[in-house]
Amino acid sequence: MTSRDIMRSKTLPATVRHWAEQRTGHIVAVRDASHAWPRSRVWELTGSSGACWYVKISPSTKFYARETRAYRRIVPALGHGRAPQLLDSRAHDLVLLLTAAPGDPAKELGLDDATWRAVHQQAGELCARLHEAGNLDESDRVEAEASFAAAADGAENNLARAGNRLTDGEQQVIRNYAAQLRRVGPVPVGFIHGDNQPRNWLWSASASGLALLDFERTRPAARVQDLVLLTVTQWADHPDREKSFLDGYGRLLTDAERHALRCLTALDSVNCLAWGPDNGDVEVTARGRRTLDRLMRTSKP
Structure with missing residues (x-):
């Protein structure tokens, strides 16, 4: 220990x-x-x-x-x-x-590229099942359809918490993306996992394959919100894993979902830069800085 x-x-x-x-x-x-x-x-x-x-x-x-x-x-x-x-x-x-579900955390297994692709394909399949599970009642649908506005609302608070960890130009880019997120057109909604990443994936090559853990953040929302963590971590350097996931998911993202995903990754970056340093989490802080640097190279304030 x-x-x-x-x-x-x-x-x-x-x-x-x-x-x-x-x-x-x-x-x-x-x-x-x-x-x-x-x-x-x-x-x-x-x-x-x-x-x-x-x-x-x-x-x-x-x-x-x-x-x-x-x-x-x-x-x-x-x-x-x-x-x-x-x-x-x-x-x-x-x-x-x-x-207990079968398998071990995928993040800890040192998997090769081919196995990672298989893991992501199965993750896409399970994510699709989760997103389509159950019927949204009226209050669920209201919550799901307000999920982009809720994410945008949190941006200003995270900017205040992050303070001078962001430049004036970076802060303006975040505000621009928050404003754009509010204007995204209709997108598919459903129940999302809410913390969809390999630390919550159990992989067993000899048993049933992939299993999901930790549903405390499962809620009605825009389905694309379940792809933010994967976009800024696993898929940033491994587009083959993204392709495998979407193959398992059974469809490509719509243009509106793609645009929303870019906005959501921007908001994730400032959340990381607010939360990470305050909690001594070097990994989360680095994720936020890396995402924001990437967005700044392709964005206008």
Whole structure:
């Protein structure tokens, strides 16, 4: 265990462990499986038979509501073995008990280019199933159709937080993209994953293939919003992966979606430059600077 692991290690509350054991039987081992940020609280549980489960304490009531709803209404559309299953939940503690899905985080496997293309193709297939799962009720549709405006609304706050990390010219480019996003025409909407990236993809070449994790950000929105993180990370230097994803997704993006995606990547860059330095996240900060530098080379303030 590294010093970073020790610093972020979290202890499973005894009351939550007792609650989980009512469903799983006696637990013989507990491992902290949280992401490396303070509000992430996830543990792997191992039973006496060797079976494994996961307990997750949501960081907020909103995330708990989103994730439990997703597991009950949306995730089953992905198919057997393509995501964990919700065994139980307890709103009082914001806790979920989940089955283990097959595979290991794709980000950690050192995959070759051909395997990455296969992973992205399957990610596209699963993303399409998720986006088309369930029917949007009236409030869902209102939320989805307002998702671009909500993203644009956040730009000014992120600019204020980022401060002098952006030049005056860069700030104007961000404002221009926020304004353009508000004017994008109709685009397909549905339920999005909300954190669609390889750290939430489990890959198993010998089992069912790809599985998705972590549905706390799943919500009604413009479907193209699920492609922002991939655009600024995986696809920036690997257009072959983008092609494989869209092959699996089953269609090309519309012109309106392409334009929206460019606007959304601009807003992601300032979010990264606001959040990353404030939280000591070098990777997120570098992502934001790299995206903004790329946009500045092709944009006029």
